[in-house]
Amino acid sequence: MAQKPQKIIFKGAPMWVVTFADLATLLLTFFVLLLSFSNQDIIKFREMLGSVQGAFGVKVKREGEFQSVLTGNAEEDKKKEEEKKKEKMVRQLKEVGESMKKAIDKSGLQKSSDVVATPKGVRVRVKGESLFASGSYKIKPEARKLLNNLARIIRNSRFQLVVEGHSDNVPVSGGLYKSNWELSGARAAIVTRYLISKKVPKNRLKAAGYADMRPIASNATPEGRAKNRRVEFLVLKF
Template sequence: MGEKKCPECKPGSPLWMATFTDMNQLLLTFFILLLSMASMDQRKIKVALGSLQGSLGVLKEGSQTEYTRDDIMSRMSMVKNVQNVKSKVTQNLQSYAKQANLQQNITVSESKKGVAVRIMDSSLFAPGSADLKEEAKPLMDKIAAVIAESPFNIVVEGHTDDLPLTTAQYPSNWELSTARAVSVVKYFIGKGVSAQKLSAAGYGEFHPVAPNISPESRAKNRRVEINFVSPELAESNKNLFDAEEESQATGGK
């Protein structure tokens, strides 16, 4: 009587599974690192975790992963650059703002595009004017020095409150806000900053940061914002929020 043949064994896992597992661990470490360095914004956390869905299991045949190790390292480099610029801007402005008693008029924060420096208009201009005050120039010099060393592009924005403005020189808040932004840009150019990395925009009263319901809140809206813009970070965050909007439109599926 012949011996029974053993049933044919199923093939083991393919060799690429080891590399795939390593990549998943890198992705998980990367997101944990981002969360440890950033504020706990629940909306962003949800999007970040959502991007991991499907990446920690076996891919369907014909599928490929979205992120490579180079993508991860590039993102980490962008985050580090933003934090370095924010640190330099803050260090340069803190001592001056304290000496000039301007702590309440200047804020430095990270934005979706890079770093934003917000300055209330009373520190820079007389009411209804786009000419920089003499006492504002030391502050502008501090910022110009940081801009000159920064690899980021600079977008200067002018903003006003909602009170109507009608003068021969500035028929509306649009003109005044734009003229103020241009005035700041021209000052930076005069200090040796390359014009190629500078741009100006005026938004009038249409991008308020506070309700226009009191003199105090209107004062917050009358401002100039100097934005250090990282094109790569702006594009990366745009893709992140586009993914969030698409997820919301499809019911989070």
């Protein structure tokens, strides 16, 4: 007796696989849309996000998580952070400038010194005769009070100090130094050495001599030449 032919039944995948595939497709679509809309207007994206939210049947967080991708908040945050740092630096420089003025007042050198704000930082100008005798490189005893206060201010801050020596255009006659270049450079170096002796870190100090190359007044008059003979202290960001 012949056997009855049997039916061959092909079993398909379980139903949950179909649902999972649909979900995976929706997720893929969502992320493709997310990328394609990343440079579009935020309002349009919110409309698109609402339709995706309806498809998933869940609440999708719209703020914060995707905001930086869509609106460039990362760059904005970076700019704001830089602005905050600049504002903080300006405040600190202002405080240093005020401290410098107080130091000048305490030293009794108000008439021969001043503090000015520059794009680079705070600049303190002190007439040369207040720190040194004419043509000399030795610091006057009465000037040490000012230098001691300046050293304390720089030690307690995070700024760099540049000490600049300047002169008038009258050639040096006699003495140890043969030119204004040598004299202005030596004075800057001597003041810097003194500040180092007062525990100001070496890596936060610089010395420079400019001779008569950077006048702040005319060298045609005695008053102008007196102003040009000076030592300047420039407080910079470290």
